[in-house]
Amino acid sequence: MKGRSFGERHFRVKGKRRPPANISPIARELRKRYKNFGHYNRKNPLDELLLILCSVKRGEKVYLRAFKTLKQAFPTFEKLNQASVKELTKQIEWGGLQNQKARSLKKITTAITGKFGKLSLAPLRKMPKEECEEFLCSLPGVGKKVARCVMLYSLGMKVFPVDTHCWRVSKRLGWIKANSKHKFCVSQDMDKLQNMVPPKLHLSLHVNMVSLGREFCLARSPKCHRCPIAQYCLKRGVTELR
Numbered sequence: 718m719k720g721r722s723f724g725e726r727h728f729r730v731k732g733k734r735r736p737p738a739n740i741s742p743i744a745r746e747l748r749k750r751y752k753n754f755g756h757y758n759r760k761n762p763l764d765e766l767l768l769i770l771c772s773v774k775r776g777e778k779v780y781l782r783a784f785k786t787l788k789q790a791f792p793t794f795e796k797l798n799q800a801s802v803k804e805l806t807k808q809i810e811w812g813g814l815q816n817q818k819a820r821s822l823k824k825i826t827t828a829i830t831g832k833f834g835k836l837s838l839a840p841l842r843k844m845p846k847e848e849c850e851e852f853l854c855s856l857p858g859v860g861k862k863v864a865r866c867v868m869l870y871s872l873g874m875k876v877f878p879v880d881t882h883c884w885r886v887s888k889r890l891g892w893i894k895a896n897s898k899h900k901f902c903v904s905q906d907m908d909k910l911q912n913m914v915p916p917k918l919h920l921s922l923h924v925n926m927v928s929l930g931r932e933f934c935l936a937r938s939p940k941c942h943r944c945p946i947a948q949y950c951l952k953r954g955v956t957e958l959r
């Protein structure tokens with residue numbers, strides 16, 4: 718096994734992906750610490766999509782307030798659907814990036830209404846997983862990560878969204894190799910990780926890796942000396958960005 722990492726050597730058996738050997742103890746430690754905290758996600762898939770849109774490039778306090786303001790201004794999806802870009806911009810302006818977000822929001826609500834005849838993502842509950850992901854990814858500005866967040870949190874589907882925290886932690890744990898060409902997680906890597914994580918751990922590992930990434934496994938100067946999963950980590954003591 719010389720020259721291969723602890724995590725990597727467990728990935729492929731006869732062409733199939735197997736979970737990394739350290740995944741169960743890591744999942745257990747993280748669950749113990751974070752208790753599957755759900756990061757304020759919403760049961761309604763459209764609300765979840767709106768919340769994610771509000772969260773783009775903004776911290777938790779700011780985006781939660783932006784979402785609350787939006788919901789207060791447009792308490793029903795019908796009212797939201799009738800709002801102009803100008804009205805939407807006004808409601809989310811203090812949260813930043815308001816012009817861009819309001820335009821995206823309008824395009825998304827128009828596309829959903831065009832597809833289902835009303836502003837609702839409830840019909841997704843009856844769709845197969847692949848079809849659901851395809852539709853969500855067809856919405857303006859929605860990629861695989863966002864689609865899978867909506868599917869996991871609000872539709873209860875077995876998917877594993879890879880956000881910036883899950884991506885950074887997975888690389889440091891040796892579950893996936895960083896591709897030097899890409900700064901961010903590319904679609905194929907999202908699929909690789911999703912195939913690697915057992916479905917029963919999709920939700921808990923995702924939410925707890927986000928918590929870990931926010932508290933200990935920071936991009937710069939991670940707090941490895943206090944990290945609850947340091948004993949399983951290949952990059953313990955890392956100081957640089959990767």
Ligand code: SF4
Binds near residue numbers: 890935939950955
């Ligand atoms: S030991 Fe350090 S690099 Fe590894 S997961 Fe913990 S905080 Fe991240």
